[in-house]
Amino acid sequence: MDFYFGLAQIIGVHTLLGLSAYVVLLTGQVSMAQAGFYAIGAYTPGAMTAMFGLHILPAIVIAGLVSAGIACIVGFPALRVKGLMLVVATLAFGEMVRLFFFNLTWQVERNGELVGPNGAEGFRAIRYFPQNGWEVWHVTVFIWIVVAVVMAALWWMDRSRAGAVLRAVGHDEIAAQSIGLNLTAVKVGAMTAGGFIAGLGGGIYAHTVTHIEHGVFGVLLATFAIAYPILGGLGTVFGTLIAVLFIQGFLIEGLRFMGDWRSLLFGALIVLAMNLRPTGLLGEHAPRMKHLLGLRGRKTETLESKEAN
Amino acid sequence: MKLKSLLAAGLLGVSTLALATAAAAQDKTIRIVGFGASSGVVGIFGQNSSAAMQAAFEKINEAGGVTLADGSQAKIVTEYYDDRCNAEEGISVLRRIASTDALVAIGPTCSNVAEPLFGILQAKVDDGGDTGLQFPVFTDVAIKGGLAGISEWVFRNTPSEATMYDSLFAWIRQTHPELKTIYGGVEEDFAHSRFTWYEVMKKAAEANGFEVVGEAQWLLSDTNFSNQARGMRRAEPNVVAISAHPFTTCGMLREMARQKIEPEVLVGLTSSSSLETISGCAAEAQGLTIPTSFAPVNQEAIEAAEAVVAKGGQMDLHSASAWENAFILRDVINAAGIEGTAESLEEDRRKIRDALAQLTEAPGLLGQNKRMPDGEAVKPYVFVHAKDKGWEVLHEPSS
Numbered sequence: 001m002d003f004y005f006g007l008a009q010i011i012g013v014h015t016l017l018g019l020s021a022y023v024v025l026l027t028g029q030v031s032m033a034q035a036g037f038y039a040i041g042a043y044t045p046g047a048m049t050a051m052f053g054l055h056i057l058p059a060i061v062i063a064g065l066v067s068a069g070i071a072c073i074v075g076f077p078a079l080r081v082k083g084l085m086l087v088v089a090t091l092a093f094g095e096m097v098r099l100f101f102f103n104l105t106w107q108v109e110r111n112g113e114l115v116g117p118n119g120a121e122g123f124r125a126i127r128y129f130p131q132n133g134w135e136v137w138h139v140t141v142f143i144w145i146v147v148a149v150v151m152a153a154l155w156w157m158d159r160s161r162a163g164a165v166l167r168a169v170g171h172d173e174i175a176a177q178s179i180g181l182n183l184t185a186v187k188v189g190a191m192t193a194g195g196f197i198a199g200l201g202g203g204i205y206a207h208t209v210t211h212i213e214h215g216v217f218g219v220l221l222a223t224f225a226i227a228y229p230i231l232g233g234l235g236t237v238f239g240t241l242i243a244v245l246f247i248q249g250f251l252i253e254g255l256r257f258m259g260d261w262r263s264l265l266f267g268a269l270i271v272l273a274m275n276l277r278p279t280g281l282l283g284e285h286a287p288r289m290k291h292l293l294g295l296r297g298r299k300t301e302t303l304e305s306k307e308a309n
Numbered sequence: 310m311k312l313k314s315l316l317a318a319g320l321l322g323v324s325t326l327a328l329a330t331a332a333a334a335q336d337k338t339i340r341i342v343g344f345g346a347s348s349g350v351v352g353i354f355g356q357n358s359s360a361a362m363q364a365a366f367e368k369i370n371e372a373g374g375v376t377l378a379d380g381s382q383a384k385i386v387t388e389y390y391d392d393r394c395n396a397e398e399g400i401s402v403l404r405r406i407a408s409t410d411a412l413v414a415i416g417p418t419c420s421n422v423a424e425p426l427f428g429i430l431q432a433k434v435d436d437g438g439d440t441g442l443q444f445p446v447f448t449d450v451a452i453k454g455g456l457a458g459i460s461e462w463v464f465r466n467t468p469s470e471a472t473m474y475d476s477l478f479a480w481i482r483q484t485h486p487e488l489k490t491i492y493g494g495v496e497e498d499f500a501h502s503r504f505t506w507y508e509v510m511k512k513a514a515e516a517n518g519f520e521v522v523g524e525a526q527w528l529l530s531d532t533n534f535s536n537q538a539r540g541m542r543r544a545e546p547n548v549v550a551i552s553a554h555p556f557t558t559c560g561m562l563r564e565m566a567r568q569k570i571e572p573e574v575l576v577g578l579t580s581s582s583s584l585e586t587i588s589g590c591a592a593e594a595q596g597l598t599i600p601t602s603f604a605p606v607n608q609e610a611i612e613a614a615e616a617v618v619a620k621g622g623q624m625d626l627h628s629a630s631a632w633e634n635a636f637i638l639r640d641v642i643n644a645a646g647i648e649g650t651a652e653s654l655e656e657d658r659r660k661i662r663d664a665l666a667q668l669t670e671a672p673g674l675l676g677q678n679k680r681m682p683d684g685e686a687v688k689p690y691v692f693v694h695a696k697d698k699g700w701e702v703l704h705e706p707s708s
Contacts, residue, residue, distance in 0.1 A: 001408065002404050002407065002408060002442070003401070003404040003405045003407070003408040006400065006401055006404040007401060007404075010397055010401060102498070120497060120498060120500070120503050121500055121503065121504060122421070122424065122500070124424055124428065124459070125428060125459075126428070127428060127432070127441070129440070130429070130431070130432075130439050130440045130441040131432075131438070131439060132438075133438055133440055134440060135440050136404075136440075208400075209396050209397060209400060209425040209428070209429075210425050210428025210429055211396065211424040211425035211428050212425075213421060213424075213500070214498070215421065215498055216396065252398065253401060256390060256391065256402075259347065259348065259391055262348070262391070263348055263349070263393070
């Protein structure tokens with residue numbers, strides 16, 4: 001059973017990473033900086049719990065706030081550029097963060113052992129969960145509570161004016177500006193929110209794997225971060241969750257028995273999925289419950305029948 | 310007619326059941342699972358490890374398998390999981406293995422997977438306050454020093470690089486007293502290669518009187534080494550030590566050849582004493598000297614290497630450890646009184662852990678391996694050098 005709880009943890013953490021990119025993508029911006037925010041989120045609470053004995057909850061909240069703060073600072077200059085230039089700018093930021101941790105050595109003595117980031121060798125012994133009696137299922141429940149809170153917040157935001165503003169900017173910047181929206185504020189706001197979510201995800205990730213190193217937070221992770229919402233569709237927060245389930249649950253874990261062929265099939269299935277569902281698995285618009293239940297179909301049929309009559 | 314049919318069917322059923330019961334009694338199995346990177350850039354380590362495990366268990370099974378607590382024999386069944394050298398996947402794979410009836414796992418291959426993986430295991434046995442996974446892991450390949458100390462559920466049969474390089478540089482000092490300087494080249498972003506240069510090679514060289522006149526760094530995915538080689542050429546070192554895996558070792562060696570850098574002695578990383586280096590750059594690697602815990606220097610080692618080749622792999626210091634692990638586990642299972650039932654699974658795992666912890670020596674292909682209290686091993690080793698498209702034993706320190 002622990003295996004499934006462990007898998008649920010991976011899916012939960014990657015969902016947070018994907019949601020961090022989802023918020024930014026709503027404004028039409030492609031950010032490759034999410035892996036950098038995730039890294040900041042991983043190292044910050046790792047240091048707080050392993051080096052200074054802080055509780056996990058304030059540690060990950062602080063991680064989220066630190067990442068959000070840095071995302072806000074990065075957002076101002078980075079979001080002055082658009083499209084491919086933004087991709088390059090955010091990619092550069094992500095690499096900068098990775099290389100910062102590649103070179104960061106800061107260790108303190110705790111219980112007779114040196115604990116803390118040790119450059120390229122990484123940051124070992126972030127063992128808050130097992131050391132404090134958390135069973136695997138406790139950790140899983142904790143992660144999914146965080147995921148549920150974040151998803152609920154984004155779902156609510158999507159249905160509020162804030163969501164409409166983000167989507168307006170994402171669909172047509174000029175039109176959005178012409179109705180008085182402050183593009184910089186909207187984009188930086190989205191980047192900050194994305195940074196906060198990535199920070200939460202990174203903080204939890206560090207504690208589930210107990211050891212982090214710079215190499216994890218590279219371009220591949222940044223690509224995954226934006227791949228989740230794009231593959232899942234930007235119509236709803238659930239698209240990201242579906243995409244993470246598809247990639248982490250099915251392509252990576254489900255196909256493990258295929259050995260070497262897995263990596264090949266991995267790419268092929270993503271290409272296939274994007275061809276069959278070019279706007280994402282759940283599409284650009286959130287499916288409504290009545291659509292899923294087929295209620296709309298019956299109504300249409302009735303109208304058509306009436307017209308025929 | 311109807312009665313006859315019923316009797317025939319009943320007889321058939323009873324005999325089938327009897328046959329099945331007999332077969333089940335004969336087919337007792339013990340599951341030992343391997344895992345590591347068997348795809349991707351470093352996939353060759355897992356492929357070789359998997360082949361070595363398969364070959365070793367096949368040999369054990371041909372000889373009757375293992376003896377359980379009730380005196381019955383059981384065959385060992387094995388399979389190999391690919392973790393793609395990814396920490397998250399490695400943890401997931403180990404949790405998956407622990408959720409089956411596997412008694413022990415052999416792996417992983419990558420040190421960057423080993424560190425987090427060992428971190429999720431219970432650090433101290435019987436520590437009620439530590440909810441880490443309680444499952445024995447017997448590592449064959451991940452070689453970065455000092456990792457077994459992370460958890461008491463971890464045991465490693467990887468050679469001690471500190472001992473081997475200290476001995477190698479002492480031997481170079483003895484055989485080449487005129488050499489004074491050394492230049493290091495390190496694959497900076499790989500845990501093992503980085504650790505081995507900064508913590509092992511460099512310290513061993515300095516301890517044996519060599520002056521480090523420079524260092525060049527590159528990354529695992531780098532393909533251009535001209536700047537690094539230029540710095541090396543300017544320093545004119547007597548000895549060059551390259552702490553990198555075969556892919557970039559070959560890249561650097563080619564660039565050194567192009568820039569006509571010819572040190573008197575060339576030292577390589579343990580993991581590069583493999584077929585990949587020879588097939589990648591045999592000419593440029595000529596003379597590359599590496600300490601290794603495997604070379605086909607005796608009949609047992611030769612036969613083991615042939616068995617692994619027959620399974621589609623290659624025997625090197627890493628896959629040799631996988632082979633040795635299989636035989637060490639056979640002896641441990643035979644001695645520990647393993648019951649091999651579903652009910653005794655947790656207890657059997659604990660018995661294997663305790664038995665591994667109690668070992669002070671274990672048989673290896675080059676001689677007896679010393680088992681250290683922290684779960685690490687000190688293994689016999691030889692110095693090999695690349696010569697004529699192959700590895701040749703240059704010196705046997707024990708001789």
